[in-house]
Amino acid sequence: xxxxxKRKIKEHFLKTLVFSAAGITGTFFIGIVVYILFRxxxxxxxxxxxxxxxxxxxxxxxxxxxLNTLYAIFITLLIVLPLGxxxxxxxxxxxxxxxxxxxxxxxxxTLAGIPSIIYGLVGMLIFVQFCSLExxxxxxxxTLVIMTLPTIIRTTQESLKTVPDGYxxxxxxxxxxxxxxxxxxVLPSAxxxxxxxxxxxxxxxxxxxxxxxxxxxxxxxxxxxxxAFVPGNAGSTLAVSLYVYAKERGDxxxxxxxxxxxxxxxxxINFGAKLAAKKLGKGSGRK
Amino acid sequence: xxxxxxxxxxRLKKAADMLETVMRTLxxxxxxxAVGFVVxxxxxxxxxxxxxxxxxxxxxxxxxxKWASTAAQPSFGILPFILTSVYGTFGAIVIGVxxxxxxxxxxxxxxxxxxAALTGGLVGLMSGIPSVIYGLIGMIVVVPAVRExxxxxxxxxxxxxxxxxxxxxxxxxxxxxxxxxxGVPKEYEEASLALGATKTETVFKVTLPAAKxxxxxxxxxxxxxxxxxxxxxxxxAGNVPNMPGLFQSVRFLTTAVASEMSYSSGLQRQALFSxxxxxxAFIMLINLTLNLxxxxxxxxx
Numbered sequence: 001x002x003x004x005x006k007r008k009i010k011e012h013f014l015k016t017l018v019f020s021a022a023g024i025t026g027t028f029f030i031g032i033v034v035y036i037l038f039r040x041x042x043x044x045x046x047x048x049x050x051x052x053x054x055x056x057x058x059x060x061x062x063x064x065x066x067l068n069t070l071y072a073i074f075i076t077l078l079i080v081l082p083l084g085x086x087x088x089x090x091x092x093x094x095x096x097x098x099x100x101x102x103x104x105x106x107x108x109x110t111l112a113g114i115p116s117i118i119y120g121l122v123g124m125l126i127f128v129q130f131c132s133l134e135x136x137x138x139x140x141x142x143t144l145v146i147m148t149l150p151t152i153i154r155t156t157q158e159s160l161k162t163v164p165d166g167y168x169x170x171x172x173x174x175x176x177x178x179x180x181x182x183x184x185x186v187l188p189s190a191x192x193x194x195x196x197x198x199x200x201x202x203x204x205x206x207x208x209x210x211x212x213x214x215x216x217x218x219x220x221x222x223x224x225x226x227x228a229f230v231p232g233n234a235g236s237t238l239a240v241s242l243y244v245y246a247k248e249r250g251d252x253x254x255x256x257x258x259x260x261x262x263x264x265x266x267x268x269i270n271f272g273a274k275l276a277a278k279k280l281g282k283g284s285g286r287k
Numbered sequence: 288x289x290x291x292x293x294x295x296x297x298r299l300k301k302a303a304d305m306l307e308t309v310m311r312t313l314x315x316x317x318x319x320x321a322v323g324f325v326v327x328x329x330x331x332x333x334x335x336x337x338x339x340x341x342x343x344x345x346x347x348x349x350x351x352x353k354w355a356s357t358a359a360q361p362s363f364g365i366l367p368f369i370l371t372s373v374y375g376t377f378g379a380i381v382i383g384v385x386x387x388x389x390x391x392x393x394x395x396x397x398x399x400x401x402x403a404a405l406t407g408g409l410v411g412l413m414s415g416i417p418s419v420i421y422g423l424i425g426m427i428v429v430v431p432a433v434r435e436x437x438x439x440x441x442x443x444x445x446x447x448x449x450x451x452x453x454x455x456x457x458x459x460x461x462x463x464x465x466x467x468x469x470g471v472p473k474e475y476e477e478a479s480l481a482l483g484a485t486k487t488e489t490v491f492k493v494t495l496p497a498a499k500x501x502x503x504x505x506x507x508x509x510x511x512x513x514x515x516x517x518x519x520x521x522x523x524a525g526n527v528p529n530m531p532g533l534f535q536s537v538r539f540l541t542t543a544v545a546s547e548m549s550y551s552s553g554l555q556r557q558a559l560f561s562x563x564x565x566x567x568a569f570i571m572l573i574n575l576t577l578n579l580x581x582x583x584x585x586x587x588x
Contacts (some may be wrong), residue, residue, distance in 0.1 A: 007485075007488075011485055011487045011488065014487050014491055015487050017389060018389050018392050018393050018397060018487075019393065019397070021385075021386050021389030021390050021393065022389065022390050022393035022394070022397075022398075022406070024386065025386060025387075025390045025457060025461075026406070026409065028454060028457075029409050029410075029412075029413050030409070032413070032416075032424055032454075033412070035424065035428070036420065036424070039427075082317070083317050083320055084317075085317075086313065086314050086316075086317025086318070087314075087317040087318045087320060087321060089314050089317075090314040090315055090317055090318030091318060093314070094311060094314050094315065094318070095318065100318075100319075103322060104318055104319065104321055104322055106578065107321040107322040107324070107325045108321045109574065109578065110325050110571070110574055111321060111324060111325060113511055113570060113573070113574040113577070114328070114515075114567075114570060115511075115514075115515025115516070115517065115541065115566070115570060116515070116517065117515065117517035117541045117544055117545055117563075117566075118328075118332075118515075118563055118566060118567055118570070120545075121332075121544060121548070121559075121560070121563045122328050122331055122332065124548075125331045125335055125560075126327065126331060130331075146324050146328075149320070149321055149324065150321065153321065177303055177306070177307050178307055178310075178311075179306060179307055179310040179311075182310075203415050206417070207415065207416070207417030207418070207419075208417070209417065209418065209419045209518050210418075210517040210518050210541075210545065213545070214548055214549070239417045239419050240419075242417075242419045242420070242423065243419045243422070243518060243522070246419070246422070246423050246426060246522065247422075247426070247521070247522055252423075252427055255423055256423070259419075259420045259423055262416070262417055262420060263412075263416060263420065266412060266415040266416055266417070267412055269415065270408070270411045270412055270415055274411075
């Protein structure tokens, strides 16, 4: 009798523990989201989105930061996509040596685990100084290429694995060369994984700050599309400018406005990734 | 006629073979580029990190308790940073891991379909939020609250950093543990239920132990996140190179690199690279541990 009572109390205690942990965490998370939107949304205005900061005119604007973020995304994806997809194709279609595959996969995992501050430092050493690109969007984007490479490799590889071998055999039986088979049959079937990888990479780029501070810099000038490729043209992305506004200028209104924008972008990116992954799941049903 | 056709076909074949070789080479190069990046990063960090350690002396560098890089008599001891990073990470784990595992238990075993979907979406959103946003919230909400509650002159200290870090590692701890819990074979739980154990007993005595390698991976991942975080910590920890105390303004390994980089020069700058090298060594150790755990978990399956 005593034993069963003890058991009941313990059961009750553990259940309460689980539910209160979930409650506390949920409150934290929802609280953070609501607080950011509450503090940030009122300060988002057309003026903020379409002007640049100017002491002379007394305006605060994040247009340069929005553009720089877009440039960084574009340049990074332009370079990392062929590299990452190529690596995944090699791993899944060409590599016969299991040891080589293991080494590459270990390298990709290592890259994924390195903290962004180290990327910032190494990016500065390699791209800013060694390649003399100076502090520039180009140097920042190249740093981001290394950071996002593991993501692209992983998602592409996952979706390559779901392409049925029958497709490959069919193409080869019709006389296609290996490259022709990959280009016409394998890659088109893996497009969902590649898209997922792109979306996740965009999320990483949008949220990155530590790696960009010393590589892409903190400038706030409006750059044209082609100027973004020129060495020495520095520019801060939204996340970096959030840090600058919050910590160095003490302008928490603008900081929260940027935070709200980043939060909404993150939500959209997550939604997009989920959508692409769902399609990916459907794709593998063809087996 | 026939001979000419043969020659042409031969040429075409040759061109096709050449294309195949070129593409194979290109893909192989792409394949090994990740390895190349790891090697380059390691080499660059060692080349730029070792000289200062040589000049300062390994023992003085690692175990020196005073960091005064810009003083007339500069002193480069990074023990305060190492200890701060270790304490801060430990604190974040102590708070974040139990909370995270219990949340994962809720999401995997107790939540209804809708609640589980909501939790999943929220956890995904929180893990995607840039670290500067956590830093901003920490700066505006946590730091003043800590100052008020504990009656301190300044709330930017190790304690605030631990709070922010524990919230930041929660999403990854939750999602990795949840995956591990969901991966436990149904038969285990059914057997326990059939023996008369209640659902809660089953979850805590059967499911959790069965998922331990995945949960351990979640913990190690959390450690990696916490020790590598720079921006959020920079905004809430006060950034003074003190030996760590719970309510001291402190500087982490990550923030030690970031905070002086923009104006450093000479030996001071080289010492910053040495700090990064130490941080890198920590991270590699953690990654290797994680790899080992995941591999062992795979074997058990």
